[in-house]
Amino acid sequence: MVEPAHATRTLNLDVAGRRVPTPCDVVGHGPEALLLPALSSISARSEMRALAKDLGHDHRCLVPDWPGFGDQPRARVPMNPGTLHAFLDALLAAAPGPYALGIAAGHAAGYLVAAARKDPRRFGRLILIAPTWRGPLPTALGPERQGLFRALRRAVEAPFLGDVLYRINISPPVIGRMMRAHVYADPAHVTPGVIADKHAITRQPGGRFGTAAFVTGGLDPVSTREAFLDLFTGALPPIRVLRPERAPRRSGAEMDALVATGRVVKETIPGALSPHEEYAGEVAAAIRAAA
Structure with missing residues (x-):
């Protein structure tokens, strides 16, 4: 099958008082689809490219990088939920759709749903892939250690020392262990080539600031499960949650709590926290089956 057309454009968005070039x-081609990568x-x-190529046979997919993340030097903006909400508002003003599909992975889910609440007519359907709302350290250690999380974030953001700490914690061996532990479901898929590509992403100038914010919970769109579930009340497009079979226990419990509300429809897919990358074909098939 012939691959769909693929181009790159840069949107210059005004976010948090800064001009943020957004590749x-x-x-x-076809009805518009917005694909938001996870935050990590x-x-x-x-990470969305294989999924976009599959869906691109019947949709025109727009796939942006979040500010503070991506495979290019990072714009220095305040790394907090307000900035990411403002970014998505600016993106949707510059590329208003309407979108037949709004697709978000991981932490992007809460931001996409918040944007859809502002104008439910902008999206025909929402697809949330392994949706999360709580960063890695708060998930692993509990919210009562906020003081520790703030101290760790300040340390990684500090000049000189921060860069050393960051390099240690995003070395290829650490990335490989992280991916085998909870990002990919099949350790055999974590090849040296995959690790090298991921390490190259982390080495972009300014990369430590987005990482420090995300890992310590500084980019969590909400602070409690109740607040996350409340995002799914009121007027919203139909929402389907693609729940990976091998999601980590704590993250999977949050996905199951969302499904239990009855406000979304669940579809089980293979994978862990990055099924859209590891099992792009199966994820695309699940999205098409939900049409």
């Missing part, structure tokens, strides 16, 4: 992949230490729009 976006544009893949395929190794986040970049490239």
Whole structure:
């Protein structure tokens, strides 16, 4: 099958008082689809590329990088939820759709749903892939250690020392262990080439600031499960949650709590926290089956 057309465009968005050049992949043709990559230490729009190529046979997919993330030098903006909400508002003003599909992975889910609440007519359907709302350290250690999280974030953001700490914690061996532990479901998929590509993403200038914010919970769109579930009340487009079979226990419990509200429809897919990358074909099939 012939691959759909693929181009890259840059949107210059005004976010938090800064002009933020935002590279976006544009893949395929047909009804518009917005694909938002997850937020993580190794986040970049490239993680959505295989999924966009599959969906691009019947959709025109727009895939942006989040500010503070991606495979290019990072714009220095305040790394907090307000900035990411403002970014998505600016993106949707510059590329208003309407979108037949709004697709978000991981932490992007809460931001996409918040944007859809502002104008539900902008999206025909929302697809949330392994949706999360709580960063890695708060998930692993509990919210009562906020003081520790703030101290760790300040340390990684500090000149000189911060760069050393960051390099240690995003070395290829650490990235490989992280991916095998909870990002990919099949350790055999974590090849040296995959690790090298992810390490290259982390080495972009300014990369430590987005990572420090995300890992310590500084980019969590909400602070409690109740607040996350409340995002799904009121007028919204139909929402389907793609729940990976091998999601980590704590993250999977949050996905199951959302499904239990009855406000979304669940579809089980293979994978862990990055099924859109590891099992792009299966994820695309699940999205098409939900049409």
